[in-house]
Amino acid sequence: QSALTQPPSASGSPGQSVTISCTGTSSDVGAYNYVSWYQHHPGKAPKLMIYEVSTRPSGVPDRFSGSKSGNTASLTVSGLQAEDEADYYCSSYGGSNNFVFGTGTKVTVL
Amino acid sequence: QVQLVQSGAEVKKPGASVKVSCKASGYTFTSYGISWVRQAPGQGLEWMGWISVYNANTNYAQNLQGRVTMTTDTSTRTAYMELRSLRSDDTAVYYCARGPGSYASFDYWGPGTLVTVSS
Numbered sequence: 001q002s003a004l005t006q007p008p009s010a011s012g013s014p015g016q017s018v019t020i021s022c023t024g025t026s027s028d029v030g031a032y033n034y035v036s037w038y039q040h041h042p043g044k045a046p047k048l049m050i051y052e053v054s055t056r057p058s059g060v061p062d063r064f065s066g067s068k069s070g071n072t073a074s075l076t077v078s079g080l081q082a083e084d085e086a087d088y089y090c091s092s093y094g095g096s097n098n099f100v101f102g103t104g105t106k107v108t109v110l
Numbered sequence: 111q112v113q114l115v116q117s118g119a120e121v122k123k124p125g126a127s128v129k130v131s132c133k134a135s136g137y138t139f140t141s142y143g144i145s146w147v148r149q150a151p152g153q154g155l156e157w158m159g160w161i162s163v164y165n166a167n168t169n170y171a172q173n174l175q176g177r178v179t180m181t182t183d184t185s186t187r188t189a190y191m192e193l194r195s196l197r198s199d200d201t202a203v204y205y206c207a208r209g210p211g212s213y214a215s216f217d218y219w220g221p222g223t224l225v226t227v228s229s
Binding site for chain 2: 001003032034036038040044045046047048051052055057089091093096097098099100101102103104
C-alpha cells in the first residue's frame with residue numbers, strides 16, 4: 001500500500017490558519033471514514049489530534065479540525081500558535097486490517 | 111493514566127534480529143490492540159502492523175511479511191516486536207501505539223526505541 005500524499009511543508013503567521021491535505025485512493029481515504037491525524041514534535045511520541053475524519057480526542061484544542069472530500073482529507077489549524085510548529089501525519093484504514101500513513105507535512109509558524 | 115514504556119536503544123549488525131518490548135499500564139491490556147510504527151532518519155511514519163491482544167491475531171505490512179513477528183504476554187502486559195534479517199535501511203525509531211481501536215486510530219504512543227543497524 002502506497003503512502004498517502006501530503007505537501008512537504010506549510011506555514012503561517014501566529015493567529016492565521018493553515019490547511020494540510022492528505023490524498024489517498026478509493027481504496028483507503030475514499031473508502032472509509034477512518035482518517036486520523038497526528039502531531040509529531042521531533043524526539044517525542046506522536047500525538048493523536050483527529051480521528052474518524054473530524055473528531056477531536058479530549059484535550060485537543062478546537063483550533064484543530066478535520067474534513068474529507070472524496071479521496072482527500074484535510075486538517076486545518078486555526079489561530080496558529082508557536083507550539084503548533086511540528087510535523088503532521090495523516091493515517092487511513094486501507095481495508096483488510098491494514099493502515100497507511102501520509103508522507104508528512106512540516107508546519108512552520110513564521 | 112495510560113502509559114507505554116519501551117525497551118532501550120539497540121545496535122545490531124546486518125543479518126541479525128532485534129526484539130523491542132512495550133510494557134503497557136493504566137488500562138485493560140486485553141481490550142486494545144498494539145500497533146508498531148517506525149520512522150527512519152529523515153523519513154515519515156511507516157505502519158508496520160498490529161496485534162490483537164485479545165486473541166493474538168496479527169496483521170503485518172506487506173513489505174515486512176516474513177521478517178516481522180508481533181507477540182504479547184498478557185501476564186506482564188507487554189507487547190513485543192521482533193524484526194529479523196536486519197538491513198541498514200531498518201535503522202529507525204520504532205514506536206508502539208495503542209490501537210487500532212474502534213475508531214481505527216492510535217491514541218497513545220510509546221516514546222520510541224532507536225534501532226541502529228550497522229556493520
